[in-house]
Structures are given as C-alpha cells and as structure tokens.
Amino acid sequence: MYGEEPLFGLLNRLGRPAPNHRPWPRHVTDRAGWRLLIDHLGQNNWSLLGLWGDRAADGLSVHAALREDLSGDVGLVSLPCPDGRFPSLSAVRPAAIRLERAACDLFGLTAEGITDPRPWLDHGQWGLRHPLAQTPTFSTPPTAPYPFLKSEGHGLHQIPVGPVHAGIIEPGHFRFTANGETVARLEERLGYVHKGIEGLTRGKPVLEAARIIARLSGDSTVAHSIAFARAVESALALTIPPRAVWLRALMAELERLANHFGDIGAICNDAAFAFMLAELSQLREAVLRAADACFGHRLMMDCVIPGGVFPDIAETGPKRLLDLTIELRRRFAPLVAIYDNKASLQDRTVSTGIVNTGLVNRFGAGGHVGRASGRGLDARKSPGYAPYNDLEFEVPVLTEGDVNARVWIRIREVEQSLSLVEQIVRRMPGVPRGPDGITPPPLLPMDHILDHAKAGGGGEGMALVESFRGEILTWVRIAADGTVERCHPRDPSWFQWPLLEAAIEGNIVADFPLCNKSFNCTYSGHDL
Structure with a gap:
C-alpha cells in the first residue's frame, strides 16, 4: 500500500542518489519514477516543499522537494528533461501550479497536464523568453491582455484593484468578481516586481x-x-x-x-x-x-x-x-x-x-x-x-x-x-579570545x-x-x-x-x- 511506504523507501526505489548533496538526499529518477511519485503523492500526506527548474551542463531538469510530515524526513527528487517536458504535479499538489508556471517562464520547462498553463512571472516585458534556459529567445510585449478566469452568473460584476495601490506597498493585481458586495471569486496576478x-x-x-x-x-x-x-x-x-x-x-x-x-x-x-x-x-x-x-x-x-x-x-x-x-x-x-x-x-x-x-x-x-x-x-x-x-x-x-x-x-x-x-x-x-587578545x-x-x-x-x-x-x-x-x-x-x-x-x-x-x-x-x- 502506498500509505505504508516511508518517504526514504520510495526515494530509494525511484532512482540513484546524487553525490555531494547535503543534508538530505537527492535522488535522480526517470519519467516512470516521476509518475510513480505522483501516484504516491495522491495517496500520502507528504508536503510539497518546493519545485523548481534547473539548467546544468547535462541539460534541463526539474527538482521537487518533499517532507513526510509525521517523521519530518525530507528528500528531493530530480527528473532530467531533455525534451523540456515533465508530468505535472498539480493534480495531486495544487501548490505546484504556480511553481510549475514559474519554471516554464524562466526555463521553458513544460508541465504536462498542468491545470493552469498561463504565464506567471513573465508579463511579456523582459525582451526575452525563458531567460534561464540554455537558449533564451527574444520576445515582444503581448498584444492580448492576460486571460483572467471567467465567471458567469446573474448579477456578477468585476472590480479590478492594482497593480498600483493607494498605499506605499508593492504592486499586485487583484481581480474581484462580486455579486453586489459579496465576493464570488478573487484572482491574483503577481510578478510585477520580478528582479531576476x-x-x-x-x-x-x-x-x-x-x-x-x-x-x-x-x-x-x-x-x-x-x-x-x-x-x-x-x-x-x-x-x-x-x-x-x-x-x-x-x-x-x-x-x-x-x-x-x-x-x-x-x-x-x-x-x-x-x-x-x-x-x-x-x-x-x-x-x-x-x-x-x-x-x-x-x-x-x-x-x-x-x-x-x-x-x-x-x-x-x-x-x-x-x-x-x-x-x-x-x-x-x-x-x-x-x-x-x-x-x-x-x-x-x-x-x-x-x-x-x-x-x-x-x-x-x-x-x-x-x-x-x-x-x-x-x-x-x-x-x-x-x-x-x-x-x-x-x-x-x-x-x-x-x-x-x-x-x-x-x-x-x-x-x-x-x-x-x-x-x-x-x-x-x-x-572566544584569540592568543593575541583580539576577539575574532x-x-x-x-x-x-x-x-x-x-x-x-x-x-x-x-x-x-x-x-x-x-x-x-x-x-x-x-x-x-x-x-x-x-x-x-x-x-x-x-x-x-x-x-x-x-x-x-x-x-x-x-x-x-x-x-x-x-x-x-x-x-x-x-x-x-
């Protein structure tokens, strides 16, 4: 049963440990192992600690950090992505959605089956697409507006707030869909202060x-x-x-x-x-x-x-x-x-x-x-x-x-x-006092x-x-x-x-x- 296997047991089955990774192990897997990880995440209460793209000498890869909450064990799983693609974790861990969108924006990594494929950090103003990829490409500002999610229903109206706010705070856009004064949906758009x-x-x-x-x-x-x-x-x-x-x-x-x-x-x-x-x-x-x-x-x-x-x-x-x-x-x-x-x-x-x-x-x-x-x-x-x-x-x-x-x-x-x-x-x-009396x-x-x-x-x-x-x-x-x-x-x-x-x-x-x-x-x- 999935729920009976500890995190480290699964990681050892997924692939080989990477050298010189401390203090927790990092295991390199293949697509079959990554899909097995997704299956286990659907059955276990392990936390997703992070997901990010990487570009090394041997090409692109994606890393996911996990924690077994009861034991506190932490481990990492890495998937080489020679074709720039990997199966999405978003169906079993919704916290992965924005992380996967960011990995796409920065590295050009495509999460297959992601529930929301829209750009996240990239607003089309960088002049480059996928700036951290092996071969970034030039880009021009988008001609179409950001596609906010649609809400349909009688009496609904939208209230846009930001990205510039009344106070001295950083920019972020909030799109409210409301029925009178009651909020039916809020959608955020962030990334305005991306610094690279x-x-x-x-x-x-x-x-x-x-x-x-x-x-x-x-x-x-x-x-x-x-x-x-x-x-x-x-x-x-x-x-x-x-x-x-x-x-x-x-x-x-x-x-x-x-x-x-x-x-x-x-x-x-x-x-x-x-x-x-x-x-x-x-x-x-x-x-x-x-x-x-x-x-x-x-x-x-x-x-x-x-x-x-x-x-x-x-x-x-x-x-x-x-x-x-x-x-x-x-x-x-x-x-x-x-x-x-x-x-x-x-x-x-x-x-x-x-x-x-x-x-x-x-x-x-x-x-x-x-x-x-x-x-x-x-x-x-x-x-x-x-x-x-x-x-x-x-x-x-x-x-x-x-x-x-x-x-x-x-x-x-x-x-x-x-x-x-x-x-x-x-x-x-x-x-501590040094031999010369000077405090280092x-x-x-x-x-x-x-x-x-x-x-x-x-x-x-x-x-x-x-x-x-x-x-x-x-x-x-x-x-x-x-x-x-x-x-x-x-x-x-x-x-x-x-x-x-x-x-x-x-x-x-x-x-x-x-x-x-x-x-x-x-x-x-x-x-x-």
Whole structure:
C-alpha cells in the first residue's frame, strides 16, 4: 500500500542518489519514477516543499522537494528533461501550479497536464523568453491582455484593484468578481516586481550572492540570509562557530518580533482601530532600535553570511535585549487585553476570511496562515535545526482559520519569541579570545570556505528555515571555485497567496484589506 511506504523507501526505489548533496538526499529518477511519485503523492500526506527548474551542463531538469510530515524526513527528487517536458504535479499538489508556471517562464520547462498553463512571472516585458534556459529567445510585449478566469452568473460584476495601490506597498493585481458586495471569486496576478534573483546569483561568489538573497524580501532579510547560508554550508560540509549559530537565532527572533508587532497593529488599523497600530508601532520601533544597537542595522541586513555572522553582538547588546524583553512584556499584555475585549474589533475579525484545515494541508501552507487553520508545522522543530533543539518553546496552533485566529497566532508567537530571546542571550557561548587578545568575529575565513569548496569539488545543499511568515526553502549548487552555479529560494508566500483567494470568497469586498493584511504575503519575496 502506498500509505505504508516511508518517504526514504520510495526515494530509494525511484532512482540513484546524487553525490555531494547535503543534508538530505537527492535522488535522480526517470519519467516512470516521476509518475510513480505522483501516484504516491495522491495517496500520502507528504508536503510539497518546493519545485523548481534547473539548467546544468547535462541539460534541463526539474527538482521537487518533499517532507513526510509525521517523521519530518525530507528528500528531493530530480527528473532530467531533455525534451523540456515533465508530468505535472498539480493534480495531486495544487501548490505546484504556480511553481510549475514559474519554471516554464524562466526555463521553458513544460508541465504536462498542468491545470493552469498561463504565464506567471513573465508579463511579456523582459525582451526575452525563458531567460534561464540554455537558449533564451527574444520576445515582444503581448498584444492580448492576460486571460483572467471567467465567471458567469446573474448579477456578477468585476472590480479590478492594482497593480498600483493607494498605499506605499508593492504592486499586485487583484481581480474581484462580486455579486453586489459579496465576493464570488478573487484572482491574483503577481510578478510585477520580478528582479531576476535566480539569474543574478548565478556565477557570483557566495558572499556576493548572499547580499542579493538578503534583499529578496526586506522584512525577512535575516531568515532568507540564514536559509542561504545554511544551504551553502551544507553543500560544502562546513561547520560554523557555535556562537554564530546562536546569534543567528537571536536575530531571527528579533525579526519575528518586529514583524508580528507591525502586523497585529496593521490588522487592527484595517478594522478602523488606529490606536493599536500607533501603540504596536512603538513596540516594533523599540525592537528595530535594539537590533541597530546590537548589530549595526535596524533590519540586521547582511549580518548573516555563509560561514557565520558579522559583526558579533555589541558588548552592551545582551543586557539591552534582556531589558527590552521586560519592557515589551509590560507594554504588550495590556494591548492584547484591549484587542480581546474590543467588540468592534472582534466583529470585524471573528469568522472573517476563513481558510479550512483541508485546504491548508493540500497547499502545505505554514506560518501563521497554516497554524491558524490547524497545521502546526514549524521548521525550527521539524525537521529542526540548531540551536532550537536546545531551546524550550511551543508552536501555537488554532483551528478557526479566520482573521482573529491569525492575530492570536501572532500574539502567542510574540510571547514565545520573547522567551526565546531571553534563553538565547543567557545560554549562547561566550566570546572566544584569540592568543593575541583580539576577539575574532564568529565567522569562518573566506579562505577556509574556498578550500572546502575546492577540496570537495563543490556540492549541493538545501536548507529549511522558519521565518516570521513560515518556512523558507533555499537550494544551492556551489562550484569548486566557490561560486554559485544555481540558487533557488522559495518564500513561504508561494503557498499562502493562493489561499488568500479562498479566504475572501463569500466575504464582502470591504473585508479584503483585513484578510490581506492578516496573511501579509510578500510580493517581492514571491516574485523573485
């Protein structure tokens, strides 16, 4: 029976393992094996972690990353595509649809049987078709408009919103089909801020590529940087200084706090309660100022790099952060009570924008979107990574799946992150002193990284890191000279944006800003 075979058992049957892929195996299969994988996905509850195209010396291929949710086992399957085609996973994993459309736009890979073959990232304005393929071709802007899905019925009308919005936010188009004020369908069109990240990183030394990845989505710069660094370190079998591991987690929790404070306030503001936004913006600002004082940058951008962190935390940083957690607890608890007891807020958030558990599981959505709908996975625990296996924290889970639940998940995560900051500050390794009395940063020398790359002939690595939005997957292939041959970052928003379309269905148009902010998906991180 399909359901009785573990993930690793199937992978071993599908094909041969690829060399130098860490920390999880990558198996190369053929079309028959890929179809067998599709059959198993239809019978198992394995999550699709990512799907992306690749161009190597031996031609085009497609990779799929999977996780067995109960055990936490992770593995990759690769299919060479000499004819540029592969069987689509979309029938059994709808989260694959936009990923397959992106692989077509960038590499010219055709997903056979895909349920939605329209372009996704490519709006016809690049001047090239399939820019990452072996032989890109020139293109001209399209003459026909993007074919939005049709809705038919008595009294239906359409409301276009964006891509340019009233606020200072990134561009995205939302096409509402409504019956009066009730939304019958929402369709998104994204890709307006495509930056060519996957092409820009190709051929770059790892430190230059790290700077590009750090700018993929500014509100998750730490999490994306950690994911890239861990992927590179896995590819090259590097062990970084223990202090760097703990400092990375400290930065990640500060980033989580700042974003959750901002989101809770913004959701309340969209429900016409600006007081909460004003108060929580002050808490967010306190976290950003502390980050600046500790690491020299409000967003801690470029502080996490392959090999460790730079700089080390300021000498006064640990005490400042412990004082900060005390102050944040004192000021946050009354605001939570105000939210919980404000009837006008509850009227807007409770039972609004519901996403059911089944849909969240089908799309493999994580973060506050998944946990508010009963899917309690967190990359810090499953598959897990240091130093979180030495820290005590809980992953809050609710089942209501509405805006209110997504607010409460953030509230509980703030409480957990405050505890994690305290634990990390008190337990992280001390500052090592060199023989000359100089304190070196917790960072491997670049010569050491290059020596590892040369000695091992390069390698491939993958990382799964928990950002404030959910799981970030980053996959890299590093050449023997220490440059990046291929990098694929997958932001959590890829699996959350489609669920926003489901969340607003049956709600009124005026509740869309509230639903949208309760998700807070990133445009930039999604559009690559």
